[in-house]
Amino acid sequence: MRRTIVVVFFMFQCFSFNVKGFGLSYNFYEKSCPQVEDIVRNGLQPIFLTDPTSASALLRLMFHDCQVQGCDASILVDPGNGNEATEMASSKNLGIRKREIVSMVKSMVEAQCPQQVSCADILILAAREAVAVTGGPRIKVPLGRRDSSHAPSHRLPDALLPPATAGVSEMLNIFTNKGMNLEESVAVLGAHTLGITHCSNLQNRLYGRNNDELRGMEPGFAAFLRLTCQKGPLTSNLSFVLNDPTPFSFDNEYYVNAMRRRGVLKIDAEMVSNPKTAHVLKHFSMNEADFFRAFSSAFVKLSRYGVLTGKQGVIRKNCNQLS
Numbered sequence: 436m437r438r439t440i441v442v443v444f445f446m447f448q449c450f451s452f453n454v455k456g457f458g459l460s461y462n463f464y465e466k467s468c469p470q471v472e473d474i475v476r477n478g479l480q481p482i483f484l485t486d487p488t489s490a491s492a493l494l495r496l497m498f499h500d501c502q503v504q505g506c507d508a509s510i511l512v513d514p515g516n517g518n519e520a521t522e523m524a525s526s527k528n529l530g531i532r533k534r535e536i537v538s539m540v541k542s543m544v545e546a547q548c549p550q551q552v553s554c555a556d557i558l559i560l561a562a563r564e565a566v567a568v569t570g571g572p573r574i575k576v577p578l579g580r581r582d583s584s585h586a587p588s589h590r591l592p593d594a595l596l597p598p599a600t601a602g603v604s605e606m607l608n609i610f611t612n613k614g615m616n617l618e619e620s621v622a623v624l625g626a627h628t629l630g631i632t633h634c635s636n637l638q639n640r641l642y643g644r645n646n647d648e649l650r651g652m653e654p655g656f657a658a659f660l661r662l663t664c665q666k667g668p669l670t671s672n673l674s675f676v677l678n679d680p681t682p683f684s685f686d687n688e689y690y691v692n693a694m695r696r697r698g699v700l701k702i703d704a705e706m707v708s709n710p711k712t713a714h715v716l717k718h719f720s721m722n723e724a725d726f727f728r729a730f731s732s733a734f735v736k737l738s739r740y741g742v743l744t745g746k747q748g749v750i751r752k753n754c755n756q757l758s
Contacts, residue, residue: 452478453754458744459644468548471578475560478540483568487683490565491630492533496563498626498737500555502609503592504575505741507583510755511537524589527596530633538754539559545752548756554754555580559738569629571685572727574734581748586757599636599700603709606702613740615733621706621715623737628689630682631675632699634664640701642666652706653696659715660699 437668464471482489500510510522511534522528537558546550556573556578567573597609610620640648641661649657665677678699679688693716698704706712719726751757 451666459579459739459742461575461577463547463577463579464552467551468544470547471544471552471556472560472677474544475540476564477555478543479536479561479564479568482536483565488630489533489536490569490685492531493536493558493561493565494626494629496531496533496537499531499592499596500558501737501740503581503595504561504587505743506555506580506738507741507743507748508537508580508751508754509583509586510534511554511558512583512586512757513755520589521586522589522592525592525596526747527592527598528585529635530631533617536754541754545735550750550752553580553582553748553750555582555742557754564736565629566685566730569683569685572731576738577737579742579744581743581745582751582754583743584749584757599632600639601702603702603705603712607711610733614736617711618715618729619733619736621712622719623733624706624728625687625689625719625726625730627678627700627703628681629688630678632678634674634676635668636700637664637676638666645659647700648704651696651708652698656697687719687723687726690716690726694720 496510497506499522500506500508503509510528514521514522514524523531523534532621537554540561541552541557542552544557559576559580561580561613563574563576597605606624607617607620610623614622635694636659641664653658660676664674676699679692679697681688691699693703693707696704696707698707706716719729
């Protein structure tokens, strides 16, 4: 009987540890800063009202932070006195904006809960609010991340962030390595429903030697893209196209658009014809609720990836500075 009790207790302890996500929990700040989610939400509301592009910027900022060395707010760090090239110097981070919003919200949190809440957690909460305020699901996220104590060079995002030319196999490999199943991997790409794509990311697709991608597009849409994103480095860096017809709303129009052969990026178009992903894409285009459910699960898994917890890392007072 004693042995049975010990085994059951051990199993319970393991289960509890896994549920909390290796140091993360849904009530992490219950005692140290119980009002943190309200502070973040209230701080962001006027920003979202005055600048509707902030939502897509914050969501993209979180994705680019978490995909490099885990969700540790390293993308927020400015170059030091030695002018070392940090993550933001990577060409893969072209168009990353609104880092200052996280720093602003951090200062509001610091005023109420000094040295308690990490920049990494604030960035996750900001991205969660970005999804909710634009009509998407309100995602419950575990907290307890710590900030990185060093900033990786631009070479790390250069190597780890996927290029605009990435196809289905490469994308599935990236997200399955972060614990996502097929449905979640397709759903997480639905973040493209917000915001824009810079024309520099479409040059190879529109003007490459192989015209197969153009032939796969709806003809009118292909003509529109080439008219908007004309060939040449100067034009492509300044111009952009909307990711879908509702760039300020988190909805399933990304999938509807792709099914109409109007996917902007290569991956958007490839998923329609790839036998692994086509049925998931079609389902999400017809069922927004299922997309929201799968995206919420994928969001949480990404937010847990490679996190620093416990005594690892630090709690930065200023998000853009290591000390």
